[in-house]
Amino acid sequence: MAEPDPLECIKLKIREDEALRRDLHSLILFGSYVRGDFIDGVSDIDFLAVFRAVSEDQLRRLREILEDCTSGLPRKLVDAPWELLENLDDPLRKGFPYKFLTFYQLDFIENHLVVYGEEISDLLPRYDRDELLKWRAERLLNSVSRFEGDPEMLKLSAGEVARFLAITNGAEGIAKGEVLSALEALGDRDALEIYKAYVDGRELEVDEGFLVEFITSRMRAYLKR
Numbered sequence: 001m002a003e004p005d006p007l008e009c010i011k012l013k014i015r016e017d018e019a020l021r022r023d024l025h026s027l028i029l030f031g032s033y034v035r036g037d038f039i040d041g042v043s044d045i046d047f048l049a050v051f052r053a054v055s056e057d058q059l060r061r062l063r064e065i066l067e068d069c070t071s072g073l074p075r076k077l078v079d080a081p082w083e084l085l086e087n088l089d090d091p092l093r094k095g096f097p098y099k100f101l102t103f104y105q106l107d108f109i110e111n112h113l114v115v116y117g118e119e120i121s122d123l124l125p126r127y128d129r130d131e132l133l134k135w136r137a138e139r140l141l142n143s144v145s146r147f148e149g150d151p152e153m154l155k156l157s158a159g160e161v162a163r164f165l166a167i168t169n170g171a172e173g174i175a176k177g178e179v180l181s182a183l184e185a186l187g188d189r190d191a192l193e194i195y196k197a198y199v200d201g202r203e204l205e206v207d208e209g210f211l212v213e214f215i216t217s218r219m220r221a222y223l224k225r
Contacts, residue, residue, distance in 0.1 A: 007115050009069035014116050017065075019058050025085045026050040026117035027062075030100060033075075035111040037176045040074035042201035048100070049082040050120055088123045092135070099160075102127060103136045107174050134223070136164060141219040144212050154211040159198050161215050162191040168222065190214055 007029070014020045014027065031046035032038040049062055059082065066078045087095030092102050100108045101124060109121050140161050147153035163179055171182035176199050183192040194214070197204040 004069075006069045006073060007113075010065055011116050013065045013069065014062075017061060019055070020062060020065075023051050023053045023058060024049060024062070024117060025052050026120050027115045028112050028120065029115050030108050030112035032176070034113050035107070035175055038075075039176075039199065039201065042076055042199075044077045044079045045070055045073065045075040046100075047078070047080045047115070048098075049080060050085050050088065050117070051082060052085050054082065054084070085123075088120060090125055092125075092127060092132075097135075099136070103132050104174060133168065137219045137222045140164060140215060141223070144215050149208075151208050151211065154208060154215070155194075155204050155206075158194050158204075158211050158214050161218050162188075162195040164222075165191050165218060166195075188218075191218070 010027070014024060026049070028048040028050070029046070030048060032043045033045050037043075045066075047066060049059075051058070062082075063078070063080055066080055070078055081096070081098055083091065083095050083098070083101070088101075091097055105124060105127070109124070112121075140157060143154070143157040147157060162183060163174060165186060165188060166179040166182035167174065169182055169186045171178045179195060180192070180199065183195055186192075191214075194204060
C-alpha cells in the first residue's frame with residue numbers, strides 16, 4: 001500500500017479541525033524542500049502559517065499535524081513559524097521580521113508552495129536591498145550577545161554569516177551549490193568550512209570564542225563599508 005502524500009495528509013487534517021479551518025489563512029511550504037537542494041537527514045522542512053487569529057491550542061494542534069504528516073520524510077526537523085495576516089504588508093516593522101519574509105524574500109517568493117488556503121506573495125512589500133543588507137548585518141552582529149553561552153545557536157548564526165558573505169559576494173541565490181561556489185571564489189576559508197560542515201551534516205568542532213570572532217569581524221567589516 002502506497003504511503004499517503006504528506007501534503008494531502010496535512011490538508012485533510014486541517015480541514016477536519018474546526019478552529020484551524022476557521023482561523024488559518026494560509027499554510028506555505030518553502031525553502032530547500034521546494035527549491036530542490038534538500039539534504040536527507042540534514043535539512044529541515046519549512047512551513048509558514050499565516051493566521052487571521054490564533055491561539056496557543058491552534059499552534060500546538062498545527063505542529064502536531066505537521067510532525068505527524070511528515071514523519072515518514074527524511075527531514076531533520078519541522079520548522080513552522082507563524083505570522084498574523086495583518087502584519088504581512090510590512091513584516092520588517094510589524095510582527096516578527098522573519099528572514100525569509102525580508103532578507104530572503106525573493107527566494108521565498110520563487111520557491112514556495114501553498115499547502116492550504118490562499119497565496120500570500122502579492123501581500124508582501126518589496127524592500128530596498130541596501131536597507132535589508134544593513135538590517136541583516138546588524139541583526140547577525142547582535143546575535144553574539146543574544147546567544148552568549150549558547151554555542152549551538154552561535155553556530156547557526158555563523159552559518160547565516162557565511163551565507164550573508166556569499167550573497168554579498170556574487171551568489172545569485174541561496175541554493176546550497178550557489179552559496180558554496182561564491183564562498184570558494186571569495187576565499188574566506190573559515191566561512192567555507194562553516195558552511196560545508198552544515199551541508200555535510202557534520203558537527204563543527206570550534207569553540208565559542210572562534211564563533212564570536214568570526215561573526216563579529218565579518219559583520220563589523222561589512223557595516224564599515
